[in-house]
Amino acid sequence: MFKRIDHITFNVKDRAKSIKFYEEYLGFKKYYEHDVPFPAIEKIVYLKLGDTVLELIHMPDDSGSADQGFHFCLESDNFDEDYNRLLNAGIPVNTEPHPVGAREPGEERWRRVVFVGPDGELIEFRG
Template sequence: MFAFNHFNFNVLDLEKSLKFYEEALGLKEVRRKEAEDGSFILVYLGDGKSSFTLELTWLKERTEKYDLGEEEFHLAFTTDHYEEAYRKHKEMGVILFENPEMGIYFIGDPDGYWIEIVPA
């Protein structure tokens, strides 16, 4: 009856975020909605494999950092190339937390959102 559609992150610098998500995770823009008055831009990013998208919302009037609470929520991605991804994220300097016992790690985007990387 229901299926996942998208998840939203609000961002301060849309171009910086778009660059991060393409470089770090290979996500590409699949659609965009811009307010006629220029007050907001919504960009939906896809992985090219599923219909699930990540919506990045940019608000023109927003200048202060978003309050992410205690940062206890996250988005998770699986990869068939875990070691390669790990090396790339290490080189990018975006790894926030590693849990070798569980075989996972977390990266952070430019706005402080946590993203879990899980081997397939």
């Protein structure tokens, strides 16, 4: 059976801006980058946070943004601190903080919020 999500992928227009965003505001670290044999793709970059991997496909000439409805979710160990840090950094909020139902024990008082990343991708976090 499947064990876990290996990585989450989305397109970005500005590789350096996206790497800086995910490292500075969300704690990811770039660990691998490579060229690919497709004309529209300049590079593929991998960033890691614990066991979570983001794969950024750098398509500088792509006129679209991340797929509508796509998002990924991070678990926060200090919801208010993380929310205020991103809010104070001027990162746009898509969905204001609100309570969510517990999926399993320990999540009873969790809340969720959704921010917007540099290419329109939705970044949810819960905690």
